[in-house]
Amino acid sequence: MAFRILAGAKILARSGVLGLRRIQTFSLPDLPYDYGALEPAISGEIMQIHHQKHHQTYITNYNKALEQLDSAISYGDASATVKLQSALKFNGGGHINHSIFWKNLAPVREGGGEPPKGSLGSFVDSNFGSLEALVQKINAEGAALQGSGWVWLALDKELKRLVVETTANQDPLVTKGPSLVPLLGIDVWEHAYYLQYKNVKPDYLKNIWKVINWKYASEVYDKESP
């Protein structure tokens, strides 16, 4: 790969190569639990394919798009740069979303399913009335989502409240608002549940709460709302 020389402020139109100084590429994060550890809520077969195939593919394609972006920027190819945004959003978003998702889940014996305590617990109550009401709202939004996407419990940092949002395909939550912080995301792409639940998305949504890792959501919440 050609040297990149970052010369001070002068821009050498022809010979100065303005590329990204280095590209950080990504690799598949390990799951903090075994593939089968979330059963019977989510089957081991799903977890393995979801992690090793789907998430890995987003990462592979994101890295590829990043390298192509680096080239396009180096050559000042604006057209290619813009064209790449779709692949960057889709695959980068896929990597971001799934990385959050694995942390949103935990085996029962490691606290999966235990309701949120402390500040997030109270905040859920004041925003939605009760945890049950929140779960019902998320499940309704998740079930009603047309096509592929995600349903989120988010903290709106600016308005200082919790919201339930959905995003399409692999759009990350930030595309719905720059002040939204994801606390919990539930993947409602068919690949997330089909092998086990077939077309019955509502059953998947009902059962996933048994392995939702509220401890992680609380940590994120506490960090954003000191």
Add this chain to the structure above:
Amino acid sequence: MALRSITRCTPRNAPLGFRSLQTFSLPDLPYDYGALEPAISGEIMQLHHQKHHQTYITNYNKALEQLDAAVSKGDASTVVKLQSAIKFNGGGHVNHSIFWKNLAPVREGGGEPPKSSLGSAIDSNFGSLEALIQKVNAEGAALQGSGWVWLAADKELKRLVIETTSNQDPLVTKGPSLVPLLGIDVWEHAYYLQYKNVRPDYLKNIWKVINWKYASEVYDKESP
């Protein structure tokens, strides 16, 4: 259901609704669920037909009834709100109804290349059937999220095109002069139980059961 009478404008007393509401029911498949194996498993065909397509029909009928009520009451807000459910579920019904006809068991001609006018149109538009298949498969594999990949006749420009639509958007949303000849469902439910994440393998294999006879009939009707 109340009688609807179409009268002159009498703001309060005459309800202006649809004269009648036609609802829909699940069309039968012209072949057994297992008849497309090994290209598409019987398990997938049964779920796809009895659950997914049926659900679109059920929800489409529900949305149509709600639309009828809203139109009768002059409730514009609800009419507009219902368009999403109508497009999604109506589109799901439209698309899947075409899809079942786009498929046929091998012993009923599934997989046999198109002949005569459609066959020639394909060669002149794409170079060869293989080139067309490659393009359809590339577009289908690259589709982000859920959707369909189509071979369409553009009635206005008098040529064949490959298009994709997201979710259950029918082909017409991409252009009013587009006539669907073939549609391939690339929602994960269309292949996942058999092909898992490997959508390209599904796309490679589905051509063995593509019903070119039906596509040719549609093409001949639109391009006499």
